[in-house]
C-alpha cells in the first residue's frame with residue numbers, strides 16, 4: 001500500500017539543497033508584513049475589461065454548449081497604487097482577448113446550457129511561491145494545474161481533482177499528467193477539456209486550481225476565477241418594472257481574499273510580489289504553531305524542512321475583487337451583492353457601520369449601517385430570507401446581534417455565535433442591502449471581526465488601526481490610521497445621489513415579500529425541480545460517522561485529517577488522503593453523515609459532486625455519541641450547502657444524495673479507484689493540502 005509515510009521517505013532528501021536558507025535557532029521568524037498601503041483610494045473593480053473581464057464564448061459551439069478557449073499564464077498586475085511594483089501572478093486568461101486580469105475571466109453561464117472549457121497550461125516551470133516538496137505529490141513539476149469548477153455538478157473527468165493535474169507538455173496519464181488526467185485533447189499537449197453540464201440552479205460558483213500538493217499555492221498565486229450561473233427563476237425575480245430582487249445593473253460580486261505583499265525582495269520575488277510563509281514557526285521560539293512528536297504512527301524524520309508547509313495562512317491585506325481596500329459608490333437604493341470568501345484560511349464576520357466623523361476611514365461602532373438580507377448561498381436560493389443585524393418590531397430578526405465579537409488576549413469566541421454574517425473559506429452569500437435611507441454623502445465601512453484562526457484566534461493575525469505592537473512575538477508593528485495592514489476595514493461604501501428613478505422597494509417590503517409563501521419559499525421550490533429536501537428517515541438511507549482530526553506529522557508539524565469512526569492508525573481517527581477510499585457509494589445513494597470535529601478549529605467541509613443539507617449539530621464527549629438532541633442549523637444553513645462550517649466539540653449532521661450528472665458521452669472510470677472519483681475536504685487550503693481530504697468514489 002502506498003502511504004504518506006513511504007512517500008515522504010523517498011522525497012525527504014530533495015530538500016537538502018535549500019539548507020543555505022535555514023535560519024539559525026532562536027532568531028526571530030521572518031513572518032512578513034505588507035508595505036504601508038493607503039486605504040480607500042481605488043474603486044472596486046467591477047465586471048469589465050479593466051476590472052474583472054468576462055470570458056467570450058467561441059462562435060464554434062458543439063454539443064449545444066458555449067465553448068471557451070482559456071489558458072493559465074503568468075502575468076503582472078498593479079494590485080494597489082502604493083505597491084512598489086506590479087505583482088507577478090498566475091491566473092486564467094481568455095485566449096480570444098489575451099487580457100489576463102485578476103479573478104478573470106468570469107464565465108457567465110445559464111442553466112441547461114453546458115459550457116466547455118479548453119484550458120491550455122502555459123505556465124513557466126518555476127512556481128511564484130516556495131514549494132514544500134515533502135507534501136504528497138508536491139515533488140513533481142511546479143507548473144502542474146487541475147481546474148476544478150467549485151460548486152459545479154460535473155462528471156468526474158471534468159472535476160479537476162488532485163490527480164487530474166497536467167503540465168504544459170502533458171499528453172496523458174504518466175506523460176506529463178496525473179494518473180486521473182483523462183481529459184486531455186488529442187494532438188494538443190498541455191490542454192485539458194472540461195465539460196460543465198450546468199444542470200443546476202442559479203448561483204455564484206468559481207473555478208480554481210486543485211492540483212495535488214500545490215493547490216494552496218496555485219490558488220494563492222491567482223488561479224481562481226468567478227463563474228456566474230443564471231436560471232429562469234432568479235431571472236424572473238430580477239426583471240420587470242419593479243423587481244423584488246435588484247436587477248443586474250445593481251448587482252455587485254464581492255470576492256474577498258487576503259494576501260500579503262513582499263516589502264523586501266527575496267529569492268522568490270521583488271517588493272510588491274506575493275508573500276507566502278515557508279517556515280514552520282514552532283511555538284518553542286515565539287512561533288505560531290505547535291511542534292510535536294510524530295503521532296499516529298508517522299516515522300520521525302527530524303525537524304521541519306526549510307521550505308515547509310504551514311498549518312494555515314492568514315495574510316494581512318484583504319482584497320475585494322483583487323483590489324486592496326477598495327471604494328464602492330452606491331446610490332440610495334437596494335443592491336444585490338454576491339459574496340464569496342476566496343481566502344486561504346481566514347473567516348469573515350461581516351457588518352456595515354457608518355464611518356466615524358472623528359476617525360476617518362474607521363467605523364463608528366455606535367452607528368449601524370444598513371442590514372443584510374441573505375437570499376442565497378453556495379447551493380442557490382435559500383428557502384426563506386434571513387436578515388442580519390436589523391431590528392424589526394424592536395428585536396433583531398435572528399439570534400445574531402450587531403454586537404462586536406469579544407476580541408483580546410484570549411480571542412476565542414463561541415463558534416455558534418453571536419455573529420453577524422459569518423463566511424468561512426469557500427462559503428458564499430447572496431445578499432440584498434437597502435441603502436435608500438442612507439443620506440447621500442455618507443460613508444460606510446464593510447467591517448470584519450472574525451478571529452483567525454476561527455474560533456481560537458491569534459492576535460498576530462488580527463490587523464487593525466492602533467493594534468498593539470507585536471514585533472516581539474513575531475507579529476506586526478501597530479497599524480497606522482488610514483493605512484494597512486488592516487484585516488478589519490475591508491471596503492468603504494460611499495453613498496452618492498440617486499441617478500435613476502427611486503427604488504420602489506425598501507428593506508421591510510423586500511423582507512416581507514420574500515418571506516411570503518410566493519416569495520422565496522416558492523422560488524426555492526421552483527429552482528430545485530426533482531430535488532426535494534432529503535429525508536433522513538427515508539428508505540435505504542445510510543448512516544455513518546466521520547471525524548475531523550489533528551495530529552503531528554513526520555516532521556512534528558500539525559496535520560489535519562479526515563477519518564471515519566473507525567481507527568486505522570494508533571492515536572486518532574485520522575486517515576491520509578492516499579489511504580484507500582472509505583466513502584464509496586452507488587449512484588443515487590442517500591447518506592447521513594455525523595461529522596465529529598475532534599480538533600480546536602472550525603473546518604469548512606466542502607463536498608464535490610453533490611450539495612448537502614444540514615440537519616443539525618450537537619455537542620459530544622465521545623466520538624459516536626452525541627450529547628443530547630441536535631440543535632437546528634443556523635437560519636442561513638437551510639436549503640442546500642456545499643461548504644459547511646463544522647465547529648470544534650460538535651457533531652454536525654448532514655444528509656447528501658450522490659447523483660452522477662447526466663452527460664452526452666461515456667465517462668470512463670478512474671484508473672486510481674475504479675469509480676467516479678471525487679473528493680471531500682476542508683476548504684482551509686492549508687488543511688486540505690496537509691492532509692484534510694478524502695476520496696469520494698461513486699460507482700454506477
Ligand SMILES: [Cu+2]
Pocket residue numbers: 560601602603604682683684687688692
Ligand atoms: Cu480545516
